[in-house]
Amino acid sequence: MRLLLRFLRPHKKLVAITLLVVLLDNTGTLLVPTMLANMVNTGIATGDFNHIVQGGALMLGASMLASGGAITGTYLAARLASNVARDIRDAIYERSLAFSNSDFERxxxxxxxxxxxxxxxxxxxxxxATIQMVLPLPFLCIVGIFMACLIDWQMGMLLAAVTAVVMVIAVVTIVNAAPIFMRLQKLIDRMNVVLRESIIGVRVIRAFTKERHEERRLDEVFSDYASSAIKVNMMFAGVDAASFFLMNIAEVAVLWLGGNRVGAHAMEIASISAVLEYAMLILFYIMAAQMVALTLPRAKACLDRASEVVDLVPEIRDGADAACAAKGAAADARGNEAVAAFDHATFKFSDADEDTLHDLNFTCRRGQTTAIIGSTGSGKSTVAKLLLRFHDVTDGSVSFCDADVRAMTQESLRDRIAYVPQKAWLFSGTVASNLRFGNEGATEDEMRHALEVAQAGFVDELPDGLQARVAQGGTNFSGGQRQRLSIARALMKHADLYIFDDSFSALDFKTDAALRRALVDETRDAAVLIIAQRISTILHADQIVVLKDGVVVGLGTHEELMRDCAVYRAIADSQMKGGAGDDQR
Structure with a gap:
């Protein structure tokens, strides 16, 4: 609830106006029965036409107040709810942008x-629903019973007794419904996960003929949800039946007691209709309110889940900004300036028993290419994530332009790094809109130049060129085309450090070689870090870091490592033999 109050606070004026309009609506509704009874008891009984006209005019005014309040209140409530939901969605998204990989995986x-x-x-x-059905209930109950007591105290007491019974039933039902709604939300999460897996992995499912297995898995999840939903609907049906039964009992009781009170000359006959209207009005709102209240535990569960995200303190937090030295013309004078450096850097995942990376010591210098190679699971991609502060080191330090990355804001750090992820990802839109992720103000010539360097000339062959449509994830392009477009997007950014995380794996050897040659001139004023699986991609790197189980077991050029590093030599020999075999085939 604190989360809801927090996001209602900026809209407090709208909240106040909405509640005032709802109050006017209910006031007009409560005035009509008494006005009608008074008009019948006095005007019609005495034949006073002027009294009837005056009473009718007052009833018309009260009805217009109620109708106008209902329409305006509905609009204001919808507007308030939309604004609050939008703000919470924005907060969830903004918070998720600050999450580390570990935070997000939670x-x-x-x-x-x-x-x-x-x-x-x-x-x-x-x-x-709460604004329209629940909040007016206390006001309607208190004022409705009070006005019934003004007509006849026994009728007022009867109405109070019926109201109390219905309220007790509603509270008991709501308490029993809360755990079921909590379970429903968790089941919706599970359905979402299973559906996403089935849709995204449909080709794998078909390839392994696992359609029946997935059908059973989906059926199990859907059945669990259906079972809980049926329990909720049965509860709704029971509450609905009980409420209508009590409304009918209340109607009979009011007519019976009212008839006796009229016979005893304790009240006038038209007053029975007024009390009856108050009874139906109060009981209708109680019934509607308990229907709404049954869903409130689910809404609270949703707010709690949103609060878990919004209130989570990110593992990675900004430090005071430490700006890098100016780029541009001064870059040549800096020569081999250290752009990124690992100083006895160690990293371990929070749920791991051993270090993922241990005691890393190497430097990426401006104008040089540093490459990282190692077997699968050796921690290569984690190195890039440490530089981008998707994770923070658990020991030692990582520095960028002589400043510890933990002392920089994430925005200023990442603004100076161009990154091509291991899995090339494109956003729905056009080729141009994807390239402008790297430079919002890029001209068409700049985009074409980046595409040329990235060996993405196929874009010019598309009917719409730069305006060619890109599907979500770039699924309408091949793996190699997605990688080249991702590289072009990174090249749109004038960065101090370019990171290519296994970004050439889907390219043929000819395209790979042409791309690396073009990158030399394009990145001459920056440091380049290439994470690769293929020896051929990193042969000409200025320094190669060899990782094994998160530890640096070799550092040097290709020739030095072939001479001094057994791990590197084993990787090279296995790939060269594989390449020879391929040639023979």
């Missing part, structure tokens, strides 16, 4: 989507 992609979309829709609808 929730998972499927859960984050559910929390941002489905959960916020539940919260939004609950806010609207």
């Amino acid at each position: 929730f998972g992609t499927g859960s984050m989507i559910t929390r941002s979309l489905n959960d916020m829709n539940v919260v939004q609808q609950s806010i609207i």
Whole structure:
């Protein structure tokens, strides 16, 4: 609830106006029965036409007040709920941008989507329903019973007793419903995860003829959700039946007691209709409010889930900004300036028993290419993540332009690094819009130059060129084309450090060689870090770092490592033999 109050606070004026309009709506609604009874008891009974006209005019005014309040209140409640849900969604997204990989993995992609979309829709609808059905209930009950007591105290007491019984039933039902709604939200998360896996991995499922297995897995998840949903619906049905039963009992009781009170000349006959209207009005709102209240535990669960994200303190936090020295013309004078340096850097995941990387010592210098090679799982990609501060070292330090990366803001650090991830990812839009991720103000000539360096000439052959459509993830391009477009996007950025995380793996040897030759001139004023699996990609690097189980076991040029590093030599020999075999075939 603290999260909800926090996001309602910026809209306090809208909250106040909405509540005032709802109050006017309820006031007009409560005035009509008494006005009608008074008009019948006095105007019609005495034949006073002027009294009837005056009473009718007052009833019309009260009805217009109620109708206008209802329409305006509905609009204002919808606007308030939409604004609050939008703000919470924005907060969830902004917080997720600050998460490290470990932070994000605590929730998972499927859960984050559910929390941002489905959960916020539940919260939004609950806010609207609460304003319209739950908040007016205390006012309607108190004022309605009070006005019934003014007509006849026994009728007022009867109405109070019926209201109390219905309220007790509602509270008991809500308490029992809360755990089921909590379970429903977790099941929605699970459904989201399983569906995403089945849709994204459909080709693998078909390739291994696992369609029936996936059908059973989906059926199990859907059945669990259906079982809980049926319990909730049965509860709704029971509450609905009980409420209508009590409304009918209350109606009979009011007519019976009212008839006796009229016979005893304790009240007038038209007053029975007024009390009956108050009874139906109060009981209708109680019934509607308990229906809404049954969904409030689910809304609270959604808010709690959103709060888990918004209130999580990120593992990676900004330090005071330490600016890098100016680039541009002074770059040549700096020569081999150290851009990135690992000083006895060690890293271990929070849930791991051993270090992922241990005691790393090497430097990436301006104008030079540093390469990292090693077997799968040796920690190569983690090195790039440490430079980008997706993780922080657990011991030692990583510096960028002579400043510890932990003392820099994440924005200023990443603004000076161009990164091509291991899995090339493109965003839905156009080729141009993807390239402008690296430079928002890029001209068409600059984009074409980046594409030329990245060996992405195929873009010019597309019917729409730079305006060619890109599907989500770039699925309408081949793996090699996606990699080249990702490289071009990175080259749009004038950075101090270019990181290529196994970014040439989908390229043929000819394209790989042409791209590396073109990169030499393009990145001459920056440091380059290449993480690779293929020896051929890094043969001409100025220094090669060889990793084995997170430890540097070799550092030097290709020739030096072939002479002094057994691990590197084994990798080279295995790839050269594989290449020879390929040639023979």
